[in-house]
Amino acid sequence: MIAKPFRFVLIGLVTAILAGCGAEASSTADKAAAPASAEQVARGKYLARAADCAACHTAEDGGAPFAGGVALETPFGKLFGTNITPDKDHGIGNWSADDFYKALHDGVAPDKRLYPAMPYTSYRSLSRDDTDALYAYFMSVKPAKVANKEDELHFPFNLRFGIVFWNMLFLKDSLPDASTGQSASWQRGRYLAGALGHCAECHTPRGKLGQLDLDKPLTGGVLARIGAPDITPAGLAARGWTPKDLETFFATGVAPQGSAYGEMYPVIHLSSQHLSKTDLTAMATYLMGDKPPAPAPLKTVAADAAELNAGRQLYTAVCAGCHGREGEGKPNVTVAMKGNSTVRNADPRNLIVATLDGIKEQRFPNNGAMQEMPGFANKLNDKEMAQLANFLRASWGGQAADVTADAVKALR
Amino acid sequence: MSIANKPLSMTINGKAVGPLNVPDGLMMIDFLHEYVALTGSRLGCGQGVCRACVAILDNPDGTSEEIRTCITGAHFFQGKKVRTIEGHAKLNEKGEVVELSQIQQKFLEHYSFQCGYCTPGFVNAATVLVEKLKRQPVDKDQVEETITEALNDHICRCTGYVRYYEAVKDVVMNTPGLVKGSK
Incomplete structure (x- = not known):
């Protein structure tokens, strides 16, 4: 389907002409390049973790730090994180601090416009002090002679000039909040979760051209196979989260509500576990607000007894050995199913996907672990998968037993 | 909490077993040890990692696969065919x-x-x-x-x-x- 998005680009073109192409012009004289202090580099390192730069810029399995190569699948094609080491040929070795600021703030690199897969939509709110510290840090890392990979985008998204119009339509100076608050902690959390952590990039739904739907901030998105759940105060409280549990989750990857998996697993490893306790408290405060809603008590939901029993039999046959007969889980082996955030999610997508695909063995900070969960795609048919999901939802998730075999089939 | 028993039948090492009255939450390895006196399968980690408990599940299509008896419920095997270490010689x-x-x-x-x-x-x-x-x-x-x-x-x-x-x-x-x- 090229026609519809292309129409948007045309609308963008018209908008651009009407606006007189004013958004392009922004040039500041380069600051005199003062040598970076050790303090500034250290702060930059912390900020790079908070902004989770490594997630896209350091390839897994031994890629040189920040040398790029991580593939990012989008509905528009495949993009690759680039080399942001100070290598002069392949990295950002020839960039000035101003260039770096413009890349993060405007999505404009010296040689090209960046695709908004680079979350400048969020990084735009970074302070100049912080981008300078990040710049100082990246200039201090080991240069890596690693060439950037060519993007594999479909037409017309492979035409970078389209980004000009995309930016005009969708690039905002600030992102809307899902919570309310005034406290210093909330303000700090807003900066951490919004500008640095760029939570919205995955957790806010996106429109047809990949733009964040700013009317629904942090209500959940499905960029990857494992969707990013609703992390508004109401959404979190409905799944039993408290600010304290969120903080534990960010620090260790594991909370009573479950463990990090999917795209959130590397976030814990590369980013949140390294943040200070004060900053983690701030992020939790921001996500749930200065006056966090009380966690919703777990309720059982009525469902067809025969179907529920069929689901229970399946659970006992292939799940209970690890997750416990009553869904209580085992420390460092499996997460509890009772009260699990994924089981409590009104959208059954992640529950179904995790059951179909399984989850690789996980290691967490402080020697925490979860063993490998096998996938059941070949063990259970669509109907059985639905019965199992419905048993979990109604018994331990407080959700309606409304998963259909067709819904499972669609996710295979 | 009361334990619900259910009748269970399967084929083990080519022989029909059951119906036996077996708790619905019993793991297969306990069933093998306690109900049919096949004690060759080993309980190691009890959480599906070490594979000492692996038995063979014979599928209707003629294929066979490993199955971990420490994390698979006995009733999963209702009507199925399984081989244990005692069935080889x-x-x-x-x-x-x-x-x-x-x-x-x-x-x-x-x-x-x-x-x-x-x-x-x-x-x-x-x-x-x-x-x-x-x-x-x-x-x-x-x-x-x-x-x-x-x-x-x-x-x-x-x-x-x-x-x-x-x-x-x-x-x-x-x-x-x-x-x-x-x-």
């Missing part, structure tokens, strides 16, 4: 072993175990591998990789891996039909 009427399976024989010849705790799982895994290779032979240059992949998840604490590996390779290389001609 040929026995006489008195129940005495008269002939080992090829895998068992080679394990003995290569002295492929020390304490023997993980051996039932390894024998079953190797048997499943041989049966798979009968259906889908591999090229000679893939044999080593194929064996490694098949046994990789099984844990042995006495460092017997090399001897397991050699025994299985012996069987694979010397059984007609498991390996395609070298490229």
Whole structure:
């Protein structure tokens, strides 16, 4: 389907002409390049973790730090994180601090416009002090002679000039909040979760051209196979989260509500576990607000007894050995199913996907672990998968037993 | 909390078992040990990691697969066919072993175990591998990789891996039909 998005680009073109192409012009004289202090580099390192730069810029399995190569699948094609080491040929070795600021703030690199897969939509709110510290840090890392990979985008998204119009339509100076608050902690959390952590990039739904739907901030998105759940105060409280549990989750990857998996697993490893306790408290405060809603008590939901029993039999046959007969889980082996955030999610997508695909063995900070969960795609048919999901939802998730075999089939 | 019992029937090592009245949450390894006195399957980690408890599930389509009995409920096997370590050797009427399976024989010849705790799982895994290779032979240059992949998840604490590996390779290389001609 090229026609519809292309129409948007045309609308963008018209908008651009009407606006007189004013958004392009922004040039500041380069600051005199003062040598970076050790303090500034250290702060930059912390900020790079908070902004989770490594997630896209350091390839897994031994890629040189920040040398790029991580593939990012989008509905528009495949993009690759680039080399942001100070290598002069392949990295950002020839960039000035101003260039770096413009890349993060405007999505404009010296040689090209960046695709908004680079979350400048969020990084735009970074302070100049912080981008300078990040710049100082990246200039201090080991240069890596690693060439950037060519993007594999479909037409017309492979035409970078389209980004000009995309930016005009969708690039905002600030992102809307899902919570309310005034406290210093909330303000700090807003900066951490919004500008640095760029939570919205995955957790806010996106429109047809990949733009964040700013009317629904942090209500959940499905960029990857494992969707990013609703992390508004109401959404979190409905799944039993408290600010304290969120903080534990960010620090260790594991909370009573479950463990990090999917795209959130590397976030814990590369980013949140390294943040200070004060900053983690701030992020939790921001996500749930200065006056966090009380966690919703777990309720059982009525469902067809025969179907529920069929689901229970399946659970006992292939799940209970690890997750416990009553869904209580085992420390460092499996997460509890009772009260699990994924089981409590009104959208059954992640529950179904995790059951179909399984989850690789996980290691967490402080020697925490979860063993490998096998996938059941070949063990259970669509109907059985639905019965199992419905048993979990109604018994331990407080959700309606409304998963259909067709819904499972669609996710295979 | 009361324990609900349910009738359970299955085929174990070619013999019909049951119906027996079995708690609905009982794991298969406990069923094997406590209800049918087949104590050869070993409980190791109890959480599906070490594979000492692996038995063989025979599918209706003629394929076989490993199944971890410590994390699979006994009632999962209702109406199914399963083989355990006790089912490999040929026995006489008195129940005495008269002939080992090829895998068992080679394990003995290569002295492929020390304490023997993980051996039932390894024998079953190797048997499943041989049966798979009968259906889908591999090229000679893939044999080593194929064996490694098949046994990789099984844990042995006495460092017997090399001897397991050699025994299985012996069987694979010397059984007609498991390996395609070298490229």
